[in-house]
Amino acid sequence: MTPTPFFRRSGRRWNTLVCSILFCCACAVPAQAERLKELVSIQGVRDNPLIGYGLMVGLDGSGDQTTQTPFTTQTLTNMLSQLGISVAAGTTMQLKNVAAVMVTATLPSFARPGQTIDVTVSSLGTSKSLRGGTLLMTPLKGADNMVYAIAQGNMVVGGAGASANGSKVQINQLNSGRIPAGAIVERAVASALTDDANVMLELNESDFGTAEAVVEAIDRAMGDGTATALDARVIRLIAPGGPRARVSFLARIENIDVIPALASAKVVINARTGSVVMNQAVRIQDCAVAHGSLSVVITTKTEVSQPNAFSGGTTVASPTSQISVNQAGGALQVVRKGASLADVVKGLNSLGANPQDLVSILQALKAAGALRAELEII
Incomplete structure (x- = not known):
């Protein structure tokens, strides 16, 4: 009896075998290693948000409507008084080139006074466009209400628009933009990297398997006992003293390759x-x-009933609706x-x-x- 070739056997058995082989190959593929700096952050080394309120001037007639945004005129009056210009009480100012704005920025870790950071400016009132405006000196404060930076400069708006006779066209957003290097840092945030012997690493996502893999990789590269996992997120490192040695130590730690645990489904x-x-x-x-x-379609048509000539009647428009229900x-x-x-x-x-x-x-x-x-x- 001639044996049946393997590939001519039952299609179901053949498909089952192929699927099993593919599944085993997929399971055999090792997980890709990632640098430790992609998986963790140093505890205490973080960015800080800043916020401020200011005025944008030099707009081309697209500023706030003072009748609807009284805080714009109040801010302008206060600013002029600080510059030695007094505005009589009850004076109505018709401003078209001024807009109240909110200024936001992020103070990076280890920023020092004199460095510059980018700021984002957004309209707060009824301004139609901030294009071409100049931000006046605006203090930027942190969560502790302390001033950490001063913002000022010409804004870049990545949009355009035009309107005429009731028609309008607009590309992108005109009420917000950025000022590259628009703020100067005035106060530094205290560094978390002190002379303490311990440095804490925090995983971006809590995972016991990844924490164990990180500890093993660090100990293998830096010596046993260097790293200790405190929980599924925090890993304690025994770091050398002195700024130079500590920076060199953390630079080597960040470039260690780690194979993270498989993510949960x-x-x-x-x-x-x-x-x-x-x-x-x-x-x-x-x-x-x-x-x-299930879809419901409603179609409405308006029918006009016209009276006969000299009848004295009026034209009546009566809407007629048709409703259909379709179920797939x-x-x-x-x-x-x-x-x-x-x-x-x-x-x-x-x-x-x-x-x-x-x-x-x-x-x-x-x-x-x-x-x-x-x-x-x-």
């Missing part, structure tokens, strides 16, 4: 846009899904379990659902226990 759903994003750890079990969509078929579809993200996507696409319907389907799959992932709605 997660599906992120944006409820506002209907976007669905899932990572490679998402898995799905065998299940049956039936999903149908919701046949039961079998979704096979997937061993990879591609299988999961293929199974969900077989349902023929749009992104908005897919959100409901994923929630139902999670409730039924067929979706092996955490749902996060943002």
Whole structure:
């Protein structure tokens, strides 16, 4: 008896074998190593937000309407009084080239007085455009109400617009922009890197497996006992004393390659846009899904009833509406379990659902226990 060639056997057995081989190959692929500086941050070394209130002048007639934004005229009056110019009480100022703005910036770690930082300027009142404006000297304060920087300069707006006879066209946003190097740092934030023997590292995401991998990689490169994991996020390092030695030590630490633990399966759903994003750890079990969509269409037409000549009647417009309800078929579809993200996507696409319907389907799959992932709605 001539044996049947292996590739001519049952298609199901052949497909099962191929899927098993692909799954084993996928599992055999090692995780990609990442530099430690991509996974952790140094505790206490952080940026600080700054905020300020100021005036933007030199606008081309697109400033605030003073009748609707009285704080603009109040601010201008206070500023003029500080410059030695007094404005009589009750004076009505018709300002078209001035706008009240909020100024925000980020003070980076280790910033020193005299350095410059970028600032973002946004309209606070009824200004139509800040294009071509100049920001007057504005103090920027931190959460402790202390002034850390002074902002001033000409703003760059990445937009354009024009209007005439009731028509208007606009590209991008005209009510906000940036001033590159528009603020000068006046006060430094105390550094967290003191002469203490311990330096704390914080993982960007809490994970016991990644914390253990980081400790092993640091000890392997710097010597046993250098790193100790305090919990799933914080890792304590025994660092040398002295600024030069400590900087050199942290520079070597940041460039150590670490293989992080596999991320937990997660599906992120944006409820506002209907976007669905899932990572490679998402898995799905065998299940049956039936999903149908219901659409209601309302069409309204206006019919005009014209009276006969010399009848003395009036023309009447009567709207007529037609309502139709359409329901798509919701046949039961079998979704096979997937061993990879591609299988999961293929199974969900077989349902023929749009992104908005897919959100409901994923929630139902999670409730039924067929979706092996955490749902996060943002």
